[in-house]
Amino acid sequence: MAKRGILDFLKDDVVLGDGGYVLELEHRGYIQAGPYTPEITIEHPDVLEQLHLEFRRAGAQVLQTLTFYASEDKLRSSGHAHEVEDINRAAVKVAKKAAGDDALVAGVITLTPTFEPDNQDSYHRVREIFDQQVALQKEDGVEFIIGETFLNLKEALIALEAIKAVGLVAMITMNFNGSGSPDGFSPEDCAKHLTDAGADIVGVNCNYDPTRSLAIAEQMRGATDVFIACQPAGYATPNPNMPFVEHALFPLSLERIQLTRFAFSEFAVKARDAGINYIGGCCGVLPYHVRAMAEALGRRPEGSEKSPDLARHIIPDVREKDDICYWREREKRATYEPARKV
Template sequence: MAPKKGILARLDAGEVVIGDGGFVFALEKRGYVKAGPWTPEATLEHPEAVRQLHREFLRSGSDVMQTFTFYASDDKLENRGNYVAQKFSGQKVNEAACDIAREVADEGDALVAGGVSQTPSYLSCKSEADVKAIFKKQLDVFVKKNVDFMIAEYFEHVEEAEWAVQVLKGSGKPVAATLCIGPTGDLNGVSPGDCAVKLVKAGAQIVGINCHFDPMTCLETMKLMKAGLEAAKLKAHLMVQPLAYHTPDCNHQGFIDLPEFPFGLEPRVLTRWDMHKYAREAYSLGIRYIGGCCGFEPYHIRAVAEELAPERGFLPPASEKHGSWGSGLEMHTKPWVRARARRDYWEKLAPASGRPFCSSMSHPDSWGVTKGHADLVQQKEATSEQQLKDLFQKQKENTSH
């Protein structure tokens, strides 16, 4: 078998690289991940579920199998009563994730990306050396398993992302870095343009945005990052992996502040046709690594692959069961459904919510806490009843304002 073309070779050639979608949300809905800790022990407890989701993304057009290692650092795996660090260890979780991702990637022309994300240690104001040691421990597994490239993703503070990039560069492998920020910048107020500059100077060859905001908001942030890089005369490939939820009412910290997070977000899910628009606008902006994060299911990725099929020169295998712009409906029994088998119908559709008294927007929680705040400090013990009572009271006070 000929060696696969690497991530930078693909991007340097102008190829579209389609990422995968969201794992923690998809597997939580399927009963394999617990909401709250959002940690990936399913790689050991339910490897068949993780493997199947990888396969569905591959079949839908994904060029990258990102290891299911989100929040798989030891400090997170023991935070607030989590049992995973003691029962399995972060190393075992990460090793299993790499093995599963490689197995599926080798079923196609996909690459394996090892991923690290923000840590409770950083939010608890531990030292740069302590935080970097956590990343290094994860990196050792990725190097041992010989992943194809690295991703530092889901960082609210660019400083921590810089530390992650600096560690990941030690692998000698290409490094991508994405922040979960909006147009207003990171939680310390660093602008998107300045964030992009900092990430490239730290050593990232691919930079961008993931999670926390919907595709259109993320693309607005990407425009600012691109402008920042151009002003600084720096070059990097651009990458975007947004939410699959409409979040126009989010504030600075994104969808986790929405009252619907995480169990009432379904009315906000983007349709496959929304994904066509997202993919085209991302491509037009010059972004060539286009994927998704929380809420992205395989059919969303298929829509991205179908929209960009003219540029890629092929359709994914999953499109065998999906007619272009609803053309499969031509075989439907009912004539009024057959009449929907056309592009202009689906492009112009404004879907109803089916909820007569549902508000169109939410009022996000705005607690304003970030790195160093007492509410975020790491603890090994489970959250106590008194801590919960204090939080309930604070939430009540915030709501009354």
């Protein structure tokens, strides 16, 4: 019997993805803030594998290869352009090792510095860049490919063409800033154009928190019949015109607006109920957020063996309130003032 692919899983139930790798590995000291390129795949594959394993243990059914910014042009910014092949191949190898038989591995391609919306000549060069990455990732055995974090629809469409040209399932997610893409397309437009061009899954990732991202995903849901994906950032973005990359705390102090596990358990339920098919996270989303989403969806991944059991806490006041709902409500009322009681 043929191995079940991503589309089989999506037909059955909501698929839970993983979270963000780049910023977390920067925190851990293995990716450099600035270029944010993923040469960790060849420099410290064991460290990357550990984070993959943590996401899998938390309930992720798909592990994304760490090939964000692994295009030749972007790797040039950190002096690694000559290692584009090794970096892409190593990323697939590490993800596959961590996935084992328990998770699917998705290749990843993403926005490039070469793309210029008003320069048609750049389109051909971008296509060559994507063709190279897609060929390497396919050869090493990814199950499908996610083209993600695209600001411009036109670049997303080039990525989609490159993925479809090799016959793989394509998931394309846009990274909106404000109400649409800089090249003038609303979320509905993007969903329609990407569907017409053959995308199997379309959606939104990065830039905004779960509330804003879900609102965008719902707009896309209403515009197409293909599967919808939503992979928000793990940072609070209450202003719809201010993605986290424009926040005063970006890029080195984002912890101060990091969202809790409860924000993601709530998101998972709302997204499922809104007909979103693929739920995961992007920058700032860590394994404990993924576990919270898995449990909110009624699942019990391996990591649930260490889910909270506050009845065993040493502080009596905490011990007496061992219902997780209490702590979820308490989080909503809490401020950042150091008050013990709320």
